[in-house]
Amino acid sequence: MEKVTENGRDREIKIIALDLDGTTLCEGSRLSEGNRKAIEAAIAMGVNVCISTGRSFTAVPDVLLNVKGLRYVISSNGAHVTDLSTGEQIYSSYIDPEAVDESVKIARENGLTLEAFYDDRAYIDRGLYDEIRDFGCSFRPRDYVLKTRTPLDDILAFIISHRDQMENINFFFPTVDDRKKWQPLLESIPNATVLSSVPNNIEIGGKNTNKSVALKFIMDRLDLSYGELMCMGDAPNDIPMIRDAGIGIAMGNAWDQVKDAADYVTDTNERDGVAKAIEKFVLKR
Numbered sequence: 001m002e003k004v005t006e007n008g009r010d011r012e013i014k015i016i017a018l019d020l021d022g023t024t025l026c027e028g029s030r031l032s033e034g035n036r037k038a039i040e041a042a043i044a045m046g047v048n049v050c051i052s053t054g055r056s057f058t059a060v061p062d063v064l065l066n067v068k069g070l071r072y073v074i075s076s077n078g079a080h081v082t083d084l085s086t087g088e089q090i091y092s093s094y095i096d097p098e099a100v101d102e103s104v105k106i107a108r109e110n111g112l113t114l115e116a117f118y119d120d121r122a123y124i125d126r127g128l129y130d131e132i133r134d135f136g137c138s139f140r141p142r143d144y145v146l147k148t149r150t151p152l153d154d155i156l157a158f159i160i161s162h163r164d165q166m167e168n169i170n171f172f173f174p175t176v177d178d179r180k181k182w183q184p185l186l187e188s189i190p191n192a193t194v195l196s197s198v199p200n201n202i203e204i205g206g207k208n209t210n211k212s213v214a215l216k217f218i219m220d221r222l223d224l225s226y227g228e229l230m231c232m233g234d235a236p237n238d239i240p241m242i243r244d245a246g247i248g249i250a251m252g253n254a255w256d257q258v259k260d261a262a263d264y265v266t267d268t269n270e271r272d273g274v275a276k277a278i279e280k281f282v283l284k285r
Helices: 006-010 033-044 097-110 126-135 142-148 155-161 176-187 211-222 236-244 256-261 273-281
Strands: 015-018 048-052 072-075 080-083 088-092 113-118 121-125 149-152 166-172 192-195 201-206 229-233 247-250
Touching: 015 211, 033 048, 033 273, 048 211, 072 211, 080 211, 088 211, 097 113, 097 155, 097 166, 097 176, 097 201, 113 126, 113 155, 121 126, 121 155, 126 142, 126 149, 142 149, 176 192, 176 201, 192 236, 211 229, 211 236, 229 236, 229 273, 236 247, 236 256, 247 256, 247 273
Parallel strands: 015 048, 015 229, 048 072, 121 149, 229 247
Antiparallel strands: 072 080, 080 088, 113 121, 113 166, 166 201, 192 201
């Protein structure tokens, strides 16, 4: 699918925002050589390249953090922006405390398992952690969860004790049908953004927390506009930035609704779709 006009092709892109899982990274959280070279080539041209991920900052692979010239990382679905040149967290957006309370109430009353993002780290219900450790997971790599999540015996109490600075609450369901069953109730939580990054989850964020808003903060610092932005992603939590960007790109493996929101569909994450889009719209080759 391609909706980019000739004017779009001629647009000068000055900033690129890249989702990670299902987009920039291959299976096993690997950065392909093709994607690395394309990112480095864009940076060498003076283009700002930033990471825009649902992961907590501590879960971003070093192979990306060590790319020379990469300066900004948007983490936890837009809850934080970190300036890699200083290591400083320069922007934060939290869930409304009352929305946190309502999320905990729903989880407690219905026995739902979840994760919580706080202080740019991810914490997980111990029962869910143990289940993934012992039996694996059909929609997330087991090793990734064990490496990046801290299990808690009483995650609901933890969330309430940090209700003023909660970045993201992530509900996980055994099947997609279970997710669809609970989605209307979770979408009724007031003053919250409700999105998904994988088919089996529902993520609760702040009312004004998303990747596009965090990108606007970065672009204001750089005196850039959405028209100079190119974004790439694969899941519904990427739609806000893909929709708002001058060129919004969906991966070949993206959800259908992401492809519908995009201007262009590139190849899959396993076939260097990010590199191919950078070459087409930025490097112009």
